[in-house]
Amino acid sequence: MAVSPPEAPPPVAGEPRRRPRFDPATVAVLAALVAVWGAWTLWARVNAAPGGGFGFGPLDSIVAASADRQRDKPAPLFVLADPNGITYALEDLRGQVVLLNFWASWCEPCKAEMPELDDLAREYRDAGFRVLAVNVLEDAESIRRFGEELELDLPLLVDRRGDVNKAYSVQGLPTSYLIDADGVIRDVRLGVVTRRYLESKLAGLLTPPTSSPTKGGGT
Secondary structure, X not given: OOOOOOOOXXXXXXXXXXXXXXXXXXXXXXXXXXXXXHHHHHHHHHHOOOOOOOOOOHHHHHHHHHHHHHOOOEOOOOEEEOOOOOEEEHHHHOOOEEEEEEEOOOOHHHHHHHHHHHHHHHHOHHHXXXXXXXXXXXXXXXXXXXXXXXXXXXXEEEEOOOHHHHHOOOOOOOEEEEEOOOOEEEEEEEOOOOHHHHHHHHOOOOOOOOOOOOOOOOO
């Protein structure tokens, strides 16, 4: 004969109802999964090729519209320091073409594009081109280690409170702003900057070098 399980004793009057406990390990795993999903979807959206099969519909439209509004507008001025305390002011670079790149060390597309940005900054420096890489919300030591790991020469700037990030209304990482010699935003790149993209833009922004007169005279 089956024995019925004993009934639970009735709650004592006035005793608070106990809430179910959540295992901290379970909460941590769920939080990690949410973070990974968010990072992956942001990466996929930012780096999806134009016309590709992956998109977020209205969200993509909002991001694209925000970028369009910033084109042909004066670039917000700022002064930031690198991890060694050397300051860089955007206003001091007036007369040169600047690529303002927003990045973070945890952003894999950011890490992937940095060596090529560094190479381009070296190659086009004498033509009047500069790259300023603004880190978003990380500390100086993390930024220094990132630069040392990739052996970068371009300035890695500390935006610890995110003030410059907010001034430029950055929607995702990496995002880059191409600023002309007059301090006007000429293009906004959502995603990785490639050599092909940048050289196609620089062709119309950099002043061609003046050829030296031929020695010995000429016609």
